Amino acid sequence: MISLTSPKEVLIYYYPQCGTCRNALKSLQQKGVEVEKIHLFEAPPEREQLKKMIEQSGLDIKKWFNTSGEVYKEQGLKDKLPQMTNEQKIELLASNGRLIKRPIVTDGIRVTVGYKEEQYEQEWGH
Template sequence: MITYYAYPKCTTCRKAKKWLEQNNIEYNEINIAETPPSDGELRGIYEKSGLELKKFFNTSGLKYRELGLKDKLKEMPEDQQLKLLSSDGMLIKRPLAWDGEKATLGFKEEEFENTWKREQ
């Protein structure tokens, strides 16, 4: 089953959720703003995903810009970045879907097809 971190008001999250439902993929939805993943959970997702840590940041988000993270992240140690991400779910690119082995950030239909579609 997929753990699906999303923000209910996010249109991209709603599109991804609709795709999961249309493709009969089981998921457990968690409101990323109310219950962001812990820094330990994020570290596990990050390490297994093979994605760059900077891809986990919601670079178009208000909070990201308010904190001036574009320039700060380059110098920030990985541990500190993970702590920052886990401190505020709105800093995390969403939706974040994770099954214990694979992860996707954001919603691109082709990526969801390749990652989450089960062979029928």
């Protein structure tokens, strides 16, 4: 039986220089969540892992793209994504961590993308 007082463990894909990622990490730590950190740009999730996390998140795949990032804009993805299949989009995300909206937090079952304190309170706060 799992004790409710035991710390939860999550994996966070993040970019250390990103203020949003730092805020998310701080929020998790304040909630007593044990966090394993992975640098999103150095070790982005692989294709199969991304596919699984996208499904677990319940979000549309376009919510996984960092639409304000330089790489997204340089590659003109706003116009290209609508013509791409989900498999092509996943391949693109797996090829460059800078294209992925950050941070990604998962406990292997639940997944959140981006950071909103209300969402973190609901998903990771209890």
